[in-house]
Amino acid sequence: MTTESALSLDPVWERLGRGRVIDLAQPMHQGMPQSANHPPFRMVVERRHGDMVRPDGGSAANELIVTGGHVGTHVDALGHVSQDGRVHGGMAAEAIQSNRGLAQLGIDAFEPFVGRGVLLDVARLHGIPVLPAGYEITPEDLEAAAALAKVELRPTDAVLVGTGWSRLWPDHERFIGRAGGVPGPGEAAARWLVDRGVRVVGGETIAFERLAPGAGHATLPVHRVLLVESGVNIIETMRLHELLDTQVAEFLFVLAPLSIVGATGSPVRPLAVIGE
Amino acid sequence: MTTESALSLDPVWERLGRGRVIDLAQPMHQGMPQSANHPPFRMVVERRHGDMVRPDGGSAANELIVTGGHVGTHVDALGHVSQDGRVHGGMAAEAIQSNRGLAQLGIDAFEPFVGRGVLLDVARLHGIPVLPAGYEITPEDLEAAAALAKVELRPTDAVLVGTGWSRLWPDHERFIGRAGGVPGPGEAAARWLVDRGVRVVGGETIAFERLAPGAGHATLPVHRVLLVESGVNIIETMRLHELLDTQVAEFLFVLAPLSIVGATGSPVRPLAVIGE
């Protein structure tokens, strides 16, 4: 009833105030690397200062934004993917989808995450800043990366898998990897993550999948395992390199996608808070 | 260098794991109440499950989103408003704006906030669930609301001002208040907040201003004081009623708008974390 009940004693914000907040989102701008399967991001300035001036000399600028739900750093809703006509939980996709989007399993059904984040840095494990294009991350990689960082996964964790790929963001063509491929987890690695009971996983590439050079997205086995079979949301196109450079493997992680009713995904600004 | 350095001992996420995360964003959907000054929000489903099926039986749904930066629950960038041609810090608006948006003071310049949030519930102070339309919140109101909640403002706080107005969200016309007006801080209340050194402020109405019935947005004094004169960001159209109902006045507050380069504002999903 009184405010004393709120996270009393040594308030959590005082400790966090001594921490460092790391931005895990890529900046969104026209022309940024994104999947060709989704509407291209475009922000257009609609009014500039001076276009409309109020009687007292005030003026306001604004913009119009056109975007897909899966551009920039974003979260995949569970209902984004179906397998053989069924979404997570076994419902027919037809039963939950309409012109208004997803009546269930949409991004608005994602409960914002505030909790333990763990980073498994596979690039560091291999002693390189960026994994090779087309490299398939294995369960052994994840196991070894956890051991190297002396960290254990626990149920309900958010697990971020480091490939170093976000370092390539400025090189659009290479980042997208249509020709050259991108590194990512294989189906076995996805199952390894699921077996540990994680709540959400994230990576730096446009799709959290290993793409062989020139192969494209013919199949998306990791999406199937995580979203459809296991109910684990995926964060894609994350900006992890700053966090990778800290070599911190455990942190407070916050993930709060926009609450767009019925959407299959949403751009997001994930944050890691680490100690000094 | 090692992971032990990360917010070690009694990890913060363990304590937060015992807390309750309160969603402070209104759900975004076509037809939701928003300002007529900004592009209307619209999400259109682009592909449904079954439209494109991969060889292995997988299918993905997606959407196109058209929106303004100032729709739904959103943050105003400092450069959103100018006064007499000048933005915060005294620069000419002309010098920082272009067709690419704001080169400075855009929403991408807003450092994500993870820290102490304080709620000043003026509706509760007056013993009513919702302040009357057109009510002007005064410094005395804020002072008394703080006293009632036994909470003190500190520099760098995020301060949310409760009016109960988010309870009216389903009644679009009344919520927007074009005819009837909306409650909000007057210029004096804005200065009172600034004098306490707050980092960011937020409210439930479409504009963090008191609007007299039928008067509209002829002038926006609170925006001028906060954004232009003081460098304090504003969160608007917040969903505060769930937090108001807890009567908790101090909490961990997280605010991470999308990192849209040059935008004057961004939709956002603010969170409060309170103790059990």
Added chain:
Amino acid sequence: MTTESALSLDPVWERLGRGRVIDLAQPMHQGMPQSANHPPFRMVVERRHGDMVRPDGGSAANELIVTGGHVGTHVDALGHVSQDGRVHGGMAAEAIQSNRGLAQLGIDAFEPFVGRGVLLDVARLHGIPVLPAGYEITPEDLEAAAALAKVELRPTDAVLVGTGWSRLWPDHERFIGRAGGVPGPGEAAARWLVDRGVRVVGGETIAFERLAPGAGHATLPVHRVLLVESGVNIIETMRLHELLDTQVAEFLFVLAPLSIVGATGSPVRPLAVIGE
């Protein structure tokens, strides 16, 4: 083989050059009256002169446009409407529609019209500039309007039905007629037009239907009769008042909607050419 074969002798353009071209489209701008069932029109200036200047001093302005296919003066494709799951010709709507639009009966399947246009001015028939809201045009009205103008309908004609409603365009609320209704043909009038073998019909209201005050679009019998049962395209929201004022009932009519593959409709700029 040689150019002499082209509409030789007294070339048609010489005669048309002595005619008068009447613009039958309403101007498109943000905030114009349109159906709430369709995405609102919005043009946003993207680059202004001076934003990007080429080495030689040249600069170009441009825009982004968001619109529905059924806003402003527009043509309904035959596949826009279905009845009991079937489109014109009896095909199942399911069989021709997908996320890419209509594979058949889309606006791109509409063959541009260059031919005889006939105006049946029902407002003039009743001696008033604008028919009353909610007025139902009958076959007798059309018959009498043709007689008054001494004109006969022929197969493949384009027939425009004058109500005078385009004179109300500046009064958005009245024009849309949600509360007050709009005049238009009833089902019997639609059948009368079909029986004369017309190729396309057009009117001034947002929907080529009679809407009773407060009744809205619960059913659209005229659309069913024309589009689904008869394969007659409909032009809506036409700007007819200038043509009405000429009292000319026969003219060259040109209708060339945008060739948007798979769209159910398209904005258009219809023209009438009348003699001196």
Added chain:
Amino acid sequence: MTTESALSLDPVWERLGRGRVIDLAQPMHQGMPQSANHPPFRMVVERRHGDMVRPDGGSAANELIVTGGHVGTHVDALGHVSQDGRVHGGMAAEAIQSNRGLAQLGIDAFEPFVGRGVLLDVARLHGIPVLPAGYEITPEDLEAAAALAKVELRPTDAVLVGTGWSRLWPDHERFIGRAGGVPGPGEAAARWLVDRGVRVVGGETIAFERLAPGAGHATLPVHRVLLVESGVNIIETMRLHELLDTQVAEFLFVLAPLSIVGATGSPVRPLAVIGE
């Protein structure tokens, strides 16, 4: 006053009814070749048949369209381009532009064209179906093409210049010509057209300019000569190959861009009507 006055005797539509209407617009669809300087065209189906069924069994499908004004076959408004800060007529661009677009010289100021069209087929002149990439059309080419077709230009004509480039439309990369260049008029050819007093000119490439291989749009001399200096509108990305194949050089030409208030250009569906 009576209808008899309308283009009486041997009505023009009867003669046109014996003609052939040739569609001069490329079909608009997502992924079609367009300039990277303009918002990409995208049509998204918003409602499909069956999504919303009226009580009587009727249903309607619709779409949302995002586009630039200069995509697909389109007309450049005179105010699209400025030189040294001035638009056609010598006005300062600043004086006519705002966030609402062009107050003058916008596409809504273009008077729809119904008149004589002339085709100068430079590809045919050179005995090839498509001019080489990077080829500069000269005044001599135009002169010779007119002589070959036994046609003379007259003031107020619409002149279309054939390069055969629209045959390459399906080969996006080659059509756009970023690497390889595109054929088009040089500055001298533009002046030659202006000297003949033409009203509007059109071509098949994305920009009515000659682009040297790899050179891009560093300068646009033909746009400057036509739009800024001479007040001659330009039609771009026309689908001319069907007309080229007829070898008809004189025809009725209709050009009616959308009446978008203040826009710098508009998609359009130009038509040619030729004799049997």
